[in-house]
Amino acid sequence: MLFFYKKGKSITYKKTFFTFILLCNTLSLTALQNVSIIGTGYVGLVTGTCLAEIHNLEDYTITCLDIDTHKIKQLNNGIIPIFEPGLQELVQKNMARNALSFSHDIANTVSQSNIIFIAVGTPTNSDGSVDVSYFYNALETVIKNATCNPTTIVLKSTLPIGTGEKAVDYINQYGNKNITYYVVSNPEFLREGTAIFDTMNPDRIVIGSSSDKALPIIHALYQPFITNNIPFLHTNLTTAETVKYAANSFLAIKLSYINEIANLCDKTGANIKDVSKGIGYDKRIGSTFLNPGPGFGGSCLPKDTLGLLATAKELNVALNTVTAAVSTNQRQKLMPYKKLKQYIQSDALNNKTVAILGLAFKANTDDIRYSPAIPVIEKLLEKNVTIQAYDPQAMQEMKKLFPSLTYCNTVDTAVTNADAVIVITDWPEFKSLDMNNVKQLMRGNCIIDARNILDQKTMHELGFQYAGIGIPSLS
Ligand SMILES: NC(=O)c1ccc[n+]([C@@H]2O[C@H](COP(=O)([O-])OP(=O)(O)OC[C@H]3O[C@@H](n4cnc5c(N)ncnc54)[C@H](O)[C@@H]3O)[C@@H](O)[C@H]2O)c1
Numbered sequence: 039m040l041f042f043y044k045k046g047k048s049i050t051y052k053k054t055f056f057t058f059i060l061l062c063n064t065l066s067l068t069a070l071q072n073v074s075i076i077g078t079g080y081v082g083l084v085t086g087t088c089l090a091e092i093h094n095l096e097d098y099t100i101t102c103l104d105i106d107t108h109k110i111k112q113l114n115n116g117i118i119p120i121f122e123p124g125l126q127e128l129v130q131k132n133m134a135r136n137a138l139s140f141s142h143d144i145a146n147t148v149s150q151s152n153i154i155f156i157a158v159g160t161p162t163n164s165d166g167s168v169d170v171s172y173f174y175n176a177l178e179t180v181i182k183n184a185t186c187n188p189t190t191i192v193l194k195s196t197l198p199i200g201t202g203e204k205a206v207d208y209i210n211q212y213g214n215k216n217i218t219y220y221v222v223s224n225p226e227f228l229r230e231g232t233a234i235f236d237t238m239n240p241d242r243i244v245i246g247s248s249s250d251k252a253l254p255i256i257h258a259l260y261q262p263f264i265t266n267n268i269p270f271l272h273t274n275l276t277t278a279e280t281v282k283y284a285a286n287s288f289l290a291i292k293l294s295y296i297n298e299i300a301n302l303c304d305k306t307g308a309n310i311k312d313v314s315k316g317i318g319y320d321k322r323i324g325s326t327f328l329n330p331g332p333g334f335g336g337s338c339l340p341k342d343t344l345g346l347l348a349t350a351k352e353l354n355v356a357l358n359t360v361t362a363a364v365s366t367n368q369r370q371k372l373m374p375y376k377k378l379k380q381y382i383q384s385d386a387l388n389n390k391t392v393a394i395l396g397l398a399f400k401a402n403t404d405d406i407r408y409s410p411a412i413p414v415i416e417k418l419l420e421k422n423v424t425i426q427a428y429d430p431q432a433m434q435e436m437k438k439l440f441p442s443l444t445y446c447n448t449v450d451t452a453v454t455n456a457d458a459v460i461v462i463t464d465w466p467e468f469k470s471l472d473m474n475n476v477k478q479l480m481r482g483n484c485i486i487d488a489r490n491i492l493d494q495k496t497m498h499e500l501g502f503q504y505a506g507i508g509i510p511s512l513s
Pocket residue numbers: 076077078079080081082103104105106109144157158159160172173175176194195196197226227228229230337338
């Protein structure tokens with residue numbers, strides 16, 4: 039069954055929708071639902087916190103679980119292990135009203151849970167395929183310990199297409215025969231940096247399920263969103279999984295495309311900022327994801343494009359567009375380094391000092407997974423460059439990868455005596471730097487702006503050798 043509700047759709051759909059709402063109300067008023075979330079990372083913590091925020095204590099309890107005992111201890115002490123704007127306040131508020139708790143006693147909590155989310159990591163194997171071992175560990179724990187009848191298992195992790203059906207087979211084989219299990223694929227679309235907003239205002243909710251009987255349970259859980267007319271798409275398990283991979287691959291293609299067009303502008307003298315505006319005004323294209331940069335990073339696009347390609351390879355299906363997006367991105371990550379070499383020749387880099395502004399893969403997060411800063415740092419270290427790095431949130435994480443860099447507490451310290459500055463992350467504070475002051479502190483005068491966030495005219499007036507991406511130089 040395909041169920042899709044959106045404001046203005048046909049009356050039949052609306053009737054079906056209101057029947058569901060009725061069912062949901064009945065369900066949420068009659069039974070307290072214990073919800074547990076296995077995996078308290080960027081997704082699990084935000085999902086759990088937002089679910090706690092939108093529900094009454096009488097209807098739902100939310101417990102976030104993790105095998106990382108240090109993380110759970112921190113959370114129980116009110117310390118948020120990740121940087122995500124607005125999260126700390128929301129966690130503390132919901133802990134204080136007993137709507138949200140944290141535990142590493144996974145077995146016991148799962149045994150009392152009606153709804154169990156699995157939101158563990160699904161990193162990339164060395165061959166590009168998805169490492170599903172954390173997922174199967176979590177699923178095994180659920181199967182061993184669940185006692186509620188029915189038990190709804192919500193797959194929130196991004197899992198290779200077909201995993202939901204495999205999970206159903208696994209449960210049929212090893213699950214408790216006295217329990218009815220519903221398996222639901224509910225892909226997550228939040229963006230780090232705006233995760234709370236995205237979770238509270240999703241563009242859509244996608245639910246793939248093994249049984250229609252899971253629907254009222256999931257509807258009740260997401261009822262506040264559904265009453266706000268957020269589109270709700272019900273599909274089978276495999277389709278929901280495919281939606282997630284197709285969405286992220288599409289975004290990756292869009293970014294690689296605009297990066298290539300920016301590289302073309304570098305040669306032609308066109309201005310990518312206006313090109314992006316010019317094509318973004320076209321509603322068929324849309325204006326988001328049209329800013330060129332140093333390549334996409336983060337825990338999703340690089341991993342999910344590779345994951346989709348691994349599935350396609352297994353099935354002998356060509357996904358040439360996705361393959362191209364991935365290889366373009368690999369080249370794009372060296373763009374800041376190549377631009378630097380336009381001003382400082384490769385053999386002259388030895389013993390130079392370069393300030394790197396921004397280590398996170400994007401602004402408003404401390405996540406450095408696949409950050410475009412990493413290949414630039416590696417290249418500079420190969421050339422024996424001294425790196426003075428600054429990031430408002432991500433330095434602790436980057437220290438684990440590159441302990442030998444000089445980490446600075448301010449932009450001023452990072453740029454002091456630098457021969458060149460490379461802006462990697464589009465942190466708002468970099469947009470309003472006092473560049474006159476930066477000029478005084480630097481030894482050299484080269485600025486590589488891999489995000490096009492500095493004002494080119496000011497750079498020119500101050501006498502910097504300035505390179506953005508896809509913008510013609512001022513002479
Ligand atoms: N981060 C994002 O922006 C984002 C967005 C959409 C989807 N996703 C997907 O969501 C999933 C989670 O991503 P994340 O960024 O939150 O990962 P993360 O690495 O931040 O968190 C995963 C957590 O799971 C815990 N864990 C692992 N195995 C466990 C087990 N057996 N029992 C309990 N806890 C366990 C880890 O200790 C860790 O705290 C991934 O599949 C990812 O692709 C992530």
